[in-house]
Amino acid sequence: MTRTFGLLAAVGVLIVAVLAGWFLAGWYGSAEIEEDTAFIVPSGATLTSTANKLAQVGVIGDADGFLLRAKLLGSGDPVKAGEFMLAANDSPAGILDTLQHGEVIRRFVTVPEGMPSVMVHDILMAEPLLTGAIPVPEEGSVLPDTYDFERGESRAAVLARMQVAMDRAVAELWPRRSPDTVAKTPQEAVTLASIVEKETGVPRERRMVAGLYSNRIRQGIRLQADPTIIYPITKGRPLGRRIRQSEIAAINDYNTYSMAGLPKGPITNPGRASIEAVLHPADTDAIYMVADGTGGHEFNDTLAGHNAAVERWFALRRERGEM
Template sequence: MLKRILIAVPLVAILGGLALLYALWWGGGAATSQSIIVEEGATLTRLCPGLARKQLIPGTCGTYLAMARLLGSKDSIQAGEFEVPAHTGGARLLELLQHGRPLSRLVTVPEGTPSILVEEKLAAVPYLTGAVPSLAEGSVLPDSYSFQRGEPRGAVAARMTAAMSKELAALWAKRKGDCPVATPEQAVTLASIVEKETGKPAERRRVAGVYCNRLKIGMKLDADPTVIYPVTKGKPLGRRILRSELDADNGYNTYRRAGLPEGPIANPGKASLAAVLDPEPNDFLYFVADGTGGHVFAKTLAEHDANVAKWRAIRKARGEM
């Protein structure tokens, strides 16, 4: 009997130790999911007090760090933001910090967004840090960009401009047609006008073709968005264009000068850039809204005047004039 007791006592101790080991390493965890931020260069030792305060580790930091050294991987923990699911044990927590994927957030720049609004959007993201750099008009490629919590705004802006440089170089190398844009920068300028003039994807190459035709013969582009840009820096005007604005000679107003304006009026998307570098071959010189969100195109001024009259009748019937 005594022999059995002597055997049972160590066995109970072993089982108890294993149970404690399980509780301290594989068990535990907070009752609710939580996010944590790991700064660049942080170590598990430095992070541990914060994990303990959030009840993400069982026991004390000393115990958890000892278990991590004994049973865990020797890999460093990653920087970034991590979502820790409810009831994540100590072992799984270490695996998440070392090899899991940090949370990725998105900031989206729609096609045709002017740089002033891109800057405002970056400034308004609460999870980013640092100042917003000044972004040249036409330097950002509209798209959705991922970022991690705590990342500098300048780093996200740099990805946006790098994406535009890469896309523009690729499209410029494959350019077709005979649109008189001599440089990639001129292509961005014309694409920004196309972007602002039509919201229909199917029309982009045709609108680009019209503007290329005008450039070839030295005809003014007469693009309303170029009149608005110096007034609002690309933001919506919110009213009709004034006669004084149509008459202003400021380097952007294409009603006053033939050729391209002095620079882009927005950040054009890939489709508008591609349209300018491969425009539709056509004989159109004019276009006006058709009342459905698209445009009707004309080869002669007489045809255009008739289309304009129809558009004015539509607006009058809608009570817009």
């Protein structure tokens, strides 16, 4: 009798050991993924809904078994919303840990300095991992920068971050402005900065260009900035041809050849550096500038000096076969 009882006890222990091994292997052994797999946890997802989705896409074999093991052997932390990369041959335990404590995959969209709003709209609408439609944002409302986003995030949410970033940048820079700035309001600063942004692609010139235009505004001289002619025609897209005389003479709220002072609003989205340049313009007497052939400009404070610089520029263009 004793021998029989001992045999039964041994069999029972063996069965328990086998079941325990099976139970643990189902948690710490490899799951069903043979290669790295992206997995999205929707906002508001629970552990149960996440387990069901993992089973539906074939990452795990059984949602109920995963849930039981997770509750007995896993962390009690909630799963995070977002997109995660699940490693090939990872265990269910590792998968749960990734969804609870891993890094959400971040993706990026870049708005270069001087990109007009119509093109910001284009790049956001062209991003296939974003959702929903947006209108063209107000010109000058977006701060050029690189922004991260999650797969499935709304375009409106990403655009809102871009606009909040501009609001914060202006709110930070405006109180520290120099008394030499001609901008009377933050909006005027962004408007003038948008012209500076379009007039030079050379970082070291920004404050000089800002100083030149500041001088013109103080002296009541028209800005005569070519980009302000183009903006009402294309809304910031490239013109693709030379400016016509009729366009130079056109009267509208932007053309600074036919009006004094600033246009009614920005002509692009200026970067932080251009806003800073307008708020801290160079101390200069220059009121003229012309391209110098190197990508920058030659600045002058007299018409005679400017005319000579223009002749040098034209001669260089003729030499290059551009005229």
